[in-house]
Amino acid sequence: MSKLQITPINATNRANAATLVAKSYGADAVQIIKTMADLRSHADYDAKLDVLVQTEDNETIGYANMMPVRAGSPQAVLLAPLALDVDKNQELLQQVIPTLANYAKEQHLDYLLMHARPEDYAEFGFKPVESAVQGLNLPDDVKILAFATHDQTPDFEEKISYPEQLL
Secondary structure, rough: OOOOOOEOOOOOOOHHHHHHHHHHHHHHHHHHHHHHHOOOOOOOOHHHHHEEOOOOOOOOOEEEEEEEEEEOOEEEEEEEEEEEOOOOOOOHHHHHHHHHHHHHHOOOOEEEEEEEEEEHHHHHHEEEOOOOOOOOOOOOEEEEEEEEEOOOOOOOOOOEOHHHHOO
């Protein structure tokens, strides 16, 4: 099984991220790419959390921006967007979330958050969070999910606050 590596986005490889977003999100890709460009100028943007997931041969199979969000005392980031090259081997793609989780832990982050249907990410340890985000409207079957990088139970004492570009 191939080991995956994390490579921060830079001017040279940014097109790889845009290509994956376009492939993953279709008609919504243009807006997502524009939002990502806006977020890169946000005060909380951290370039080392805007990453490609690559094989040992430097083949890009995933892209994730881990945008810091305000969630009280825990250090939390929102995976937005998460884009995968679905044409790749499914066994390899199953390693993307654990690879991102390990990287987040190395960066001293407590939680990865995402917007998704709980049944799609339960196998990776994501659990629904009851905290609300003011101004965020999600479809009924989509929830805010949290993955704890340490063995804690997701618990957010305060409402989660997102950068306005994500609302």
